[in-house]
Structures are given as C-alpha cells and as structure tokens.
Amino acid sequence: MRDRHAVAANLEILRLCLCLGFGLCVLAVPLLAAEETEEQRLFLPEKGADSHGRKRWYDYVMDPDPGSCTVRISPDFAERAPSRIAVLPFIDEGAGNYVLDEIRWPGRKGEALDEWRWTHSQRLRRMVHGYLAAREFDLIPVALVDSTLAARKISSDRLLESTEPQTLGRFLDADALVYGSVYVYRSYYLFLAAGWRVKLAIRMVSAITGREMLTGTATRNIIGLRIATNPVDLAIASIGNLVHLRDVTLRRGEDEACRELVLRVPHPPRAARAVPRAIQRALPVATAAALSPEEGALPPAAFTLPFQPRTPAPHQNLPPERFFLPEQEESTHGKKNALDYLIDLDPSRFETVASPSLATERPFQLSVLPFVDKATRGHFLLDGVPARPRSREEREQWRWTTANRLRRGMATYLAQRDFWLQSPALTDKILQEMGWRTSADLFREKAEQVADWLGVDALVYGEVHDSVAIYAFLYAAWRVGLKLRIVSGRTGRSLIEVSGQRQDATLLPAFFPIDIAISSVMAAGFLRDITLKRAEDELCREIALRIPIPTPPPLASTTESVRTASPPLLPAAEQKDPPKTD
Numbered sequence: 001m002r003d004r005h006a007v008a009a010n011l012e013i014l015r016l017c018l019c020l021g022f023g024l025c026v027l028a029v030p031l032l033a034a035e036e037t038e039e040q041r042l043f044l045p046e047k048g049a050d051s052h053g054r055k056r057w058y059d060y061v062m063d064p065d066p067g068s069c070t071v072r073i074s075p076d077f078a079e080r081a082p083s084r085i086a087v088l089p090f091i092d093e094g095a096g097n098y099v100l101d102e103i104r105w106p107g108r109k110g111e112a113l114d115e116w117r118w119t120h121s122q123r124l125r126r127m128v129h130g131y132l133a134a135r136e137f138d139l140i141p142v143a144l145v146d147s148t149l150a151a152r153k154i155s156s157d158r159l160l161e162s163t164e165p166q167t168l169g170r171f172l173d174a175d176a177l178v179y180g181s182v183y184v185y186r187s188y189y190l191f192l193a194a195g196w197r198v199k200l201a202i203r204m205v206s207a208i209t210g211r212e213m214l215t216g217t218a219t220r221n222i223i224g225l226r227i228a229t230n231p232v233d234l235a236i237a238s239i240g241n242l243v244h245l246r247d248v249t250l251r252r253g254e255d256e257a258c259r260e261l262v263l264r265v266p267h268p269p270r271a272a273r274a275v276p277r278a279i280q281r282a283l284p285v286a287t288a289a290a291l292s293p294e295e296g297a298l299p300p301a302a303f304t305l306p307f308q309p310r311t312p313a314p315h316q317n318l319p320p321e322r323f324f325l326p327e328q329e330e331s332t333h334g335k336k337n338a339l340d341y342l343i344d345l346d347p348s349r350f351e352t353v354a355s356p357s358l359a360t361e362r363p364f365q366l367s368v369l370p371f372v373d374k375a376t377r378g379h380f381l382l383d384g385v386p387a388r389p390r391s392r393e394e395r396e397q398w399r400w401t402t403a404n405r406l407r408r409g410m411a412t413y414l415a416q417r418d419f420w421l422q423s424p425a426l427t428d429k430i431l432q433e434m435g436w437r438t439s440a441d442l443f444r445e446k447a448e449q450v451a452d453w454l455g456v457d458a459l460v461y462g463e464v465h466d467s468v469a470i471y472a473f474l475y476a477a478w479r480v481g482l483k484l485r486i487v488s489g490r491t492g493r494s495l496i497e498v499s500g501q502r503q504d505a506t507l508l509p510a511f512f513p514i515d516i517a518i519s520s521v522m523a524a525g526f527l528r529d530i531t532l533k534r535a536e537d538e539l540c541r542e543i544a545l546r547i548p549i550p551t552p553p554p555l556a557s558t559t560e561s562v563r564t565a566s567p568p569l570l571p572a573a574e575q576k577d578p579p580k581t582d
Contacts, residue, residue, distance in 0.1 A: 038377070039438040039439050039440045040372055040373060040396075040399050040400065040403070040438060040439040041396050041399075041400065041437065041438055041439075042370050042400065042428075042431075042436060042437060042438060042439065042441070043370075043400075043428055043431075043432055043436075043437075044396060044397050044400040044401075045397060046397075046400065046401045046404050046405075047397060047398060047401040048401070048529070049401075050263065050267075051263075051529075052405060052529060052533060053256075053259055053263065053529070053530065053533035053537075054259075054260060054263045055069075055256070055260065055530055056530075058528075059528060059530045062525055062528070063221075063222070063223065064221075064223060065220065065221045065222070065223065066221055067197075067218070067219040067220045067221045067257075068218070068219055069216070069217070069218040069219070069257075069260040069261060069264065070216065070217055070218075071214060071215070071216035071261065071264040071265070072214060072215045072216070073213075073214045073264075073266060074211075074212065074213050074214060076213075077213055077214060077266055077268075078266060078268070080206075080213075081266070081268030082137065082175050082176030082204070082206070082213070082268070083137065083138060083175055083176075083268075084137070084138045084139075084140065084173070084174045084175055084176070085132060085137050085138070085139050085140070085174060085175075085176045085177070085178060085204075086139075086140045086145050086168070086169075086172040086174040086176075086177055086178070086207075087125055087128055087129040087132070087139065087140075087142065087145065087177075087178040087180070088125075088145065088149075088160060088168070088177055088178060088179055088180070089121065089122070089125060089145075089146070089149070089157075089160065089323050090121035090122065090124055090125040090179075090180035090181060090182055090200070091121060091157045091160075091179075091180070091181045091182070091321055092117040092118070092120045092121040092181075092182045092185070092321055093181050093182060093183050094117075094120065094182060094183065094184065094185050094186070096108060096113045096114070096116045096117035096120065097113070097116070098187075099185070099186035099187065100186070100187050100188070100189060114321070114322045114325055115325045115326055115327075115328060116328060117321050117322075118321065118322065118323065118324075118325040118327065119325075119327045119328040119329070119330075120182055120185050121180070121182050121321070122142075122327055123254055123327075123333065124180065124182055124198070124200050124254055124257070124258060125142065125180055126142055126416040127254055127255060127258035127259075127416065128178065128180060128202060128258045128261065128262060129142055129178075129415060129416065130411075130412040130413060130414075130415040130416040131258055131259055131261075131262035131263075131412055132178070132262055132265070133411060133412065133415035133421045133423075134408040134409070134411040134412040134415070134421075134424060135262070135265070135267075135423070135425070136267060136268055136423055136425040136426075137268070137423060138422075138423055138426075139415060139421065140172060140173075140174060140420075141415070141418050141419065141420050141552055142416075142418060143418040143552050144420075144552055145172060146323070146324055147552075148171055148172055149171070149323070149324075150323075150324050152171055154323075155322065155323050155324060156320040156321060156322055156323060157320055157321040157323075158320045160323075164210060165177055165205045165206065165207050165210045166207060166208065166209075166210055168207060169207020169208065170207075172207075174207050175206070175207050175208055176204055176205065176206055176207055176213065177204070177205045177207050178202055178203070178204050178205075179202065179203045179205065180200060180201065180202045180203075181200065181201050181202075182198075182199075182200050183199045183200065183201065184197050184198060184199035184219070185197075185198055185199075187245050187250075188223075189241070189242070189245065191234070191238040191241070192234070192238065192241065193223055193224065193241065194223070194224050194241035194242065194244040194245055195221060195222050195223035195224055195244045195245075195249070195253075196221070196222050196244075196245075196249060196250045196253045197219070197220070197221050197253075198219070198220050198250075198253045198254055198257045199217070199218070199219040199220075199257070200217070200218060200257060200258070200261075201215070201216065201217040201218075202215070202216050202261055203215045203216075204265075214265065216261045216264065218257040218258070218260045218261045219257065220253045220254075220256050220257035220260070221253070222244070222249055222250075222252055222253035222256070223244065224240075224241050224243070224244035243343050246339075246340060246343075247329070247332075247333060247334065248334060248335075248336055248340050248538075251333060251334030251541075252534060252538075255334075255537055255541075256534075259533075259537075331545065332545075334538075334541055334545070335541075335542065335545050336538075336542065344503075344504070344505065345477075345503070345505040345506075345507055346502065346503045346504070346505065347503060348500060348501050348502050348503055348542075349500060349501075350498065350499065350500030350542055350543065350546060351498070351499050351500065352496070352497070352498045352546045353496070353497045353498075354495070354496045354497075354548075355493060355494055355495050355496065357488065357491070357493050357495055358495045358496055358548065361488050361490065361491065361493070361495060362495075362548065362550055362551065363419070363456075363457035363458030363486065363488065363489070363495065363550060364419065364420055364457055364550045364551070364552055365419070365420045365422070365455070365456040365457045365458070366414060366419045366420070366421055366422070366456055366457070366458050366459070366460055366486070367421075367422040367427050367451070367454045367456040367458075367459055367460065368407055368410055368411045368414070368421065368422075368424055368427065368460040368462070369427065369431075369442060369450075369459055369460060369461055369462075370403065370404070370407065370428070370431075370439070370442065371403035371404065371406055371407040371410075371461075371462035371463065371464060371482075372403060372439045372442065372462070372463050372464065373399045373400075373402045373403040373464045373467070374463055374464060374465055375402070375464050375465050375466050375467045375468070375481070376398070376399065376402050376464075376467050376468075377395065377399060378390060378394065378395025378396060378397070378398045378399035378402075379395065379398070380398070380469070381467065381468040381469065382468070382469045382470075382471060383468070383469075383470055383471060383472075384468060387469075402464060402467055403462070403464050405536055406462065406464055406480070406482055406536055406539070406540065407424065407462055408424060409536050409537055409539070409540035410460065410462060410482075410484065410540045410543065410544065411424055412537075412540065413537075413540045413541050413543070413544035413545075414460070414544055414547070416544070417544055417545075417547060417549050417550075418549055418550060418552060419550055420552070422454060422455075422456060427454060430453060430454060431453075434453060442461065446492055447459050447487045447488070447489060447492040448489060448490065448491070448492050450489075451489025451490075452489070456489055457488070457489050457490070458486050458487060458488055458489050458495065459486070459487045459489060460484065460485070460486050460487075461484070461485045461486075461487060462482060462483065462484050462485075463482070463483045464480075464481070464482055465481045465482065465483055465499075465501075466479055466480060466481025466482075466501050467479075467480050467481070469527050469532075470505075471523065471524060471527060473516065473519075473520045473523065474507060474508050474509060474510060474516065474519050474520060474523055475505065475506070475507050475508075475523060476505065476506055476523040476524060476526040476527055477503050477504060477505035477506070477526075478503070478504050478505075478527070478531055478532045478535040479501060479502070479503045479535070480501060480502050480503075480532075480535045480536050480539050481499075481500065481501030481502075481539070482499070482500070482501070482539055482540070482543065483497070483498075483499040484497065484498045484499070484543050485497045486547070496547060496548075498543045498546050498547065500539065500542060500543060501539065502535050502536075502538050502539035502542065503535070504531055504534055504535035504538070506523060506526045507523075508522055508523055
C-alpha cells in the first residue's frame with residue numbers, strides 16, 4: 001500500500017512539472033514571436049570563442065577520459081604569426097592495423113597495410129586542416145598540397161623529412177608548414193569498459209626560417225563505462241559496451257583530439273588586418289606570394305624553437321610510409337547509419353536537393369557568409385522555453401554566437417572536403433568594409449556581386465533553425481538544426497541545399513525514487529558545453545559529407561590565374577593608404 005501511495009505521489013509531481021512546462025511554453029510564444037521581426041546584428045564579440053568545445057576538468061571526469069593536451073608556443077609567435085599554411089601529410093607511427101587490446105587484427109600486409117597507414121594519418125591530417133581553416137589563417141587545400149608534393153616526387157615520409165622546410169614553403173607558396181604524427185590509434189574492450197584511444201602530435205614550422213613556431217600533443221580517450229555487480233547485469237553491460245566500438249565514436253575521438261590542439265593555437269594579430277584601398281581577393285588567386293627571406297620579411301632568428309627532426313617510435317620497424325594512396329572509407333567515415341541513429345536515440349534526418357547546374361558549375365573556392373539564427377533569438381532554450389532572462393545586448397551577442405559557432409563548424413568540415421575556404425575572419429572584415437551590419441544585408445546584394453567582392457566561386461548561406469536543450473529527468477539531449485545553401489558566384493543560382501538536425505541524447509532508466517534522483521542528476525550533467533559542441537560538429541559533418549568533393553585545379557594555375565573583374569572601390573571617405581607590413 002505504501003509503495004502504491006509513493007508511485008501516485010511521483011505521478012502527481014510529474015504531472016505538475018508537465019503542466020508548469022506547458023504554461024511556460026505558452027508564455028514564451030508571444031515573447032519569441034515579438035522578436036521574430038528583429039534583424040540579427042552581425043560581427044559582434046562571440047561568447048566563449050576560445051573555450052567552446054575545449055574540455056574542462058569535469059569533462060575529463062564525467063566522460064571519463066584520462067587523456068591530455070599540451071602545446072608549447074614560441075615566444076615570438078604573436079609577432080610573426082603565419083598567414084598561409086600548408087598541412088603536410090601526417091606520418092602513422094603505429095601499426096597500420098586494427099588494434100584491439102594491443103592485438104593486431106586482421107594483420108594487414110603489403111598494399112593493404114600501406115593504404116590503412118595512409119588512411120589513419122590522412123584522417124587526422126584533414127581534421128587539423130579543417131579546424132585551422134575555420135580560424136584566421138588561409139589554408140592551402142590538402143588535395144593541392146598532395147598534387148604539388150607528388151609532382152616533386154616527394155612520395156614518402158623519408159623524402160618529406162629530408163626536404164628542408166624553406167624548400168617546401170617555396171614549392172607550396174606557404175609561409176608555415178604543419179607536420180604531424182599519429183602515435184596511437186586503437187580500441188579497447190574490457191567488458192565493463194570499451195572505447196577508442198587516439199594520440200597525435202603536430203609541429204608548426206616557419207617556411208621562412210625553418211624554425212618551429214609551436215609543438216603540441218593530444219591524447220583522447222572516448223570510453224563507455226558501465227557499473228554492474230551481479231552476473232546478469234555484468235553480461236548486459238558487457239554487451240552494451242560493444243556499441244562504443246563503432247566508427248562514429250572513433251570519429252568523435254579523432255575530432256576532439258584535433259580540436260583540442262587547434263584551440264590552443266594563439267589568435268594571430270593578422271585577424272584584424274585592414275583591407276586596402278581596393279577590396280582584394282583573399283584567396284591565393286590574387287594575393288601576393290608568401291614572404292621570402294630575400295625580401296627581408298623576417299630576421300634569421302624570428303622563432304626561437306629550433307627545428308627538431310621527427311623521431312620514429314622506437315618499437316616500430318615499419319617500412320617508409322607511402323603517400324597518395326586510396327583512402328579507405330573516405331566518404332563514410334563518421335557518417336551515421338541506421339544502427340547509429342537507433343543507439344544514439346537520434347531521430348534526425350537530412351534532406352539534400354542538388355541543382356542540375358552543379359555538374360557544370362561545381363565550385364572550388366568558397367566563402368562561408370555569416371549565418372542567421374532563427375531558432376533562439378538569443379535565448380538559452382530549455383525544453384523550448386527561455387531558461388533565464390537576458391538583456392537585449394546579451395541576446396544580440398548570443399544570437400551571433402549561436403550562428404557563428406555553426407558557421408565555423410561548417411567551415412571546418414567543408415575545408416576537410418578539399419574546398420578552398422576563405423578565412424571567416426577575412427570574410428567578415430571585407431563585408432564590414434562594404435557596409436554590412438545586419439542579416440538584412442545578406443540578401444540585399446546579389447550573390448554575383450558579393451562573390452566578386454570576396455574573390456570566390458560560390459557563397460555558403462546558413463540558417464540555424466533549431467538549437468535547444470531538452471531535459472526530462474531521466475532523459476537529456478541537445479538538438480541542433482541547420483539549413484545550408486551553396487550559391488554560384490557566377491550565375492547566382494542555388495547549386496545545392498542541405499538541411500537536417502542532430503539530436504545528441506542520453507537516457508538513464510530508473511524505477512525507484514533514489515535511483516530516479518541519481519539518474520536525473522547524471523542526465524542534467526549531460527547538458528554540458530562539450531556535448532553541445534559534439535552535436536554541432538556532427539550536424540556539420542553530416543551536412544558536409546552530403547556535398548560532392550570539388551575537382552581542384554593544379555596549384556600553379558590557381559596561384560597564377562586572376563579573374564579580370566575588378567573589385568569595387570570603397571567610398572572616397574573610407575579610402576586609406578594600405579598599412580605598411582613587415
């Protein structure tokens with residue numbers, strides 16, 4: 001009888017909470033509707049730009065993750081920050097095999113071993129490239145770097161390491177190079193714990209002085225841990241932990257290891273570089289060549305970290321790693337299948353509409369324009385209701401922040417697809433100089449005109465249509481939705497449209513009051529910044545994987561060809577002499 005009364009009391013509390021939530025939703029509808037007509041302000045300070053997606057101490061505890069990330073930066077980095085970066089092929093210091101609990105499966109040899117070594121290193125290389133491309137730097141696409149190295153017969157790790165950075169910089173027209181090594185790439189299964197472990201190291205080297213500008217190492221463990229005390233629960237937990245050995249969880253570990261490294265790269269002062277009298281094209285089709293020592297651009301000791309040749313792992317006696325081989329699972333790695341959607345409790349679906357013009361107007365150079373937030377209006381939405389009051393200024397900042405986070409996420413994954421991405425910071429600078437202030441300016445000018453200002457083949461428009469936290473005691477989730485449109489800069493036609501949403505969720509079943517209380521607290525802990533970032537990244541990745549890979553031209557023709565269209569001049573009052581550069 002007492003248990004029956006306890007259950008009835010719990011049901012009453014649940015009914016009261018549902019009624020309260022419904023009432024708040026009713027009150028919130030007029031508030032959000034009143035803000036529907038407000039234009040979104042652009043180019044505001046972004047909240048948490050340097051910390052969003054960066055793990056904190058409690059993230060390492062709650063995941064759990066014994067990993068770490070360390071970066072050593074040259075004291076001279078801020079003074080001589082690079083502008084144009086080439087990410088060189090990474091080196092796989094591991095076995096190239098599938099490794100489970102330190103045992104190699106299935107024992108690949110010959111061509112298969114070479115292809116998987118290249119695949120493992122290339123995956124992490126593209127991710128580092130993508131995260132850097134979403135920053136203030138100009139990144140040379142991976143495909144162009146590879147074609148240039150192949151033309152120079154630099155086709156293995158030994159040949160790459162034996163070539164001086166200054167020589168590579170001249171070949172690639174870059175003022176900085178990123179070297180990388182993959183040390184650990186394996187899975188573990190210990191019945192109550194299972195997961196992936198990824199470890200990589202990067203070095204950014206000046207292509208002018210040959211000295212190191214920064215070095216960093218990151219280790220990421222994405223682990224599923226379940227506690228059980230009786231034989232039945234042990235068996236259930238052991239079977240359930242197998243879900244952590246999926247491809248999509250490996251991709252999450254790779255992403256987070258690379259993101260942790262790039263988030264620690266300082267913001268260069270060139271992010272605030274002024275636009276000269278005529279708006280220049282930001283991509284290398286029209287910019288000046290990278291700095292060279294002959295021009296006296298940098299002193300001989302611009303960076304104080306000496307160049308350290310790569311030291312292979314002592315326990316490996318592998319042959320030289322061959323470059324430019326077919327990548328295994330290139331178009332499916334990290335793309336969720338039906339089983340992933342079921343296990344993750346994710347009802348998301350994606351829609352893709354491609355224009356027939358895409359076959360003849362496939363773009364290569366893209367500029368990701370500021371995204372528009374039509375979901376939150378600057379509020380933090382919990383179960384569809386603003387969770388806390390914010391001032392008008394705070395709402396404007398958070399509206400820009402929500403949109404810009406997904407914008408940079410799309411830039412990250414489009415760059416991994418071998419598009420040549422204009423730096424979002426430079427795009428914003430040019431648009432500000434042209435007088436853009438609100439989201440209405442995005443649609444005022446024709447796409448052909450904006451593309452000509454920016455010097456790109458196509459423009460990327462984005463609209464955030466969902467961004468909400470969901471909490472229902474035993475269930476918690478982040479839901480993020482986005483609509484993306486790529487428009488030709490030559491004809492103004494829409495080439496491809498992709499829309500979808502991602503729901504990252506957790507469900508912790510419980511039947512007794514104490515268990516319900518514990519599970520509710522644990523579910524609330526799921527609504528952390530790092531889990532929101534995962535949902536945003538996976539949404540952007542799923543969209544990018546549905547966009548065809550471009551066919552880039554050779555590097556030489558790209559850097560030497562300039563379109564004849566003249567960019568517009570600024571109004572006379574805004575014309576200034578170009579600032580002197582070092």
